[in-house]
Amino acid sequence: MSVSNASHATPAPARSEQILSAERVDFSVDAPGGRLTILNNISLSLNSGQTLAIVGASGSGKTTLLGLLAGLETPTNGHIELAGTQLNELSEDQRAALRRARVGFVFQSFHLLPSMTALENVMLALEIAQLDQVRERALSALEQVGLSHRLEHYPRQLSGGEQQRVAIARAFASNPDILFADEPTGNLDRSNGNAIADLLFALNEQHGTALVLVTHDMKLAERCQRIAIMDDGRLSEQPPE
Ligand SMILES: Nc1ncnc2c1ncn2[C@@H]1O[C@H](COP(=O)(O)OP(=O)(O)O)[C@@H](O)[C@H]1O
Ligand SMILES: [Mg+2]
Incomplete structure (x- = not known):
């Protein structure tokens, strides 16, 4: 099935519509010591454009x-x-x-291809998603994250904060409906982390992209409209204030 078919089958939802829901989700794996339950009876729903933080201890099941x-x-x-x-x-x-048509990802460790420039990293994702005007879209996305002066730089020539900006440009260039960010500021110092967070929320507002943000940083979590806590494979949501 091509991406364009996927797009036809699932037209972009209006802003108030649900973009994501999970109903009584369990996940278990067979481990040497026996069956291991990693996620236990998780239900969750998110509307288009909403922001949700997921916090919780390392190993609790967020990723x-x-x-x-x-x-x-x-x-x-x-x-x-x-x-x-x-x-x-x-x-x-x-x-x-x-996923290629509707979803963006940002990871803690950036996940850029080291042999490609910033511009090529963003263009490749657009080519894989079979979008047109790949170069124009990539240039525009990199401009939005403030990296127009770093187009021809390779990841090793960029700071951590700049690499994460490229990763965010790559995630947003295809204009996804929802972005998943797994500890996107976890490898950055506070000021770079704050700048990356500002960028994610600005793009959320400008594009109406729903955001699911995993973080250890309660200050960052509190910038989201909703906060859910993962504890040993169970998810509970803080009641709205
Ligand atoms: N495929 C797998 N097989 C066995 N254990 C796994 C697998 N995937 C994750 N786990 C375990 O599940 C738990 C949750 O992992 P993870 O989702 O990475 O947690 P978090 O992102 O909250 O740190 C950990 O104990 C991890 O070791
Ligand atoms: Mg994790």
């Missing part, structure tokens, strides 16, 4: 949950709906097409 919500992994039990589509009704290829 695993993002992988399931984005369709990278399949739950053991339960259902996940992303951008109007039940993920369990899609093949692996169809889920990949949906």
Whole structure:
């Protein structure tokens, strides 16, 4: 299935619509010591354009949950709906097409390709998503993150904060409906971390992109509209103030 088919099957939702829901999701794996439950009965829903922070101790299951919500992994039990589509009704290829068309990712350790320049890293993601005007879109995304003067630089020639800006440009260049960010400021000092956070929230506001942000930083979490706490594979949400 091509990306354009995926787009037709799942038209962009209006802002107030639900972009993501998880219903009674469990995830367990077979480990040497026996069956290991990593996520336990998680239910969650997010509207288009909303921001949600997920906080919790290391090893509590946050990264695993993002992988399931984005369709990278399949739950053991339960259902996940992303951008109007039940993920369990899609093949692996169809889920990949949906992700390329509708989802952006930002990781703690940037995940740029070291042999490509900033511009090439962003262009490659757009080419994989089979979008047109790849160069124009990439230039515009890098301009929005303040990196027009670093287009031809390789990741090793960029600071951590600059590398994360490239990763954010790459994630936003295809104009996704939802962005998953897994500890995006975790490898940065406070001032670079704050600048990256400012950028994520600015792009959320300008583009209406829903944001699911995993972080250890309560100050950062509090900038989101909602905060959920992961504790040993169970998710509970703080009541709104
Ligand atoms: N495929 C897997 N097989 C076995 N254990 C796993 C697997 N994936 C994750 N885990 C375990 O699940 C727990 C949650 O991991 P993770 O989601 O990375 O937590 P967090 O992101 O909150 O630090 C950890 O104990 C981790 O070792
Ligand atoms: Mg993690």
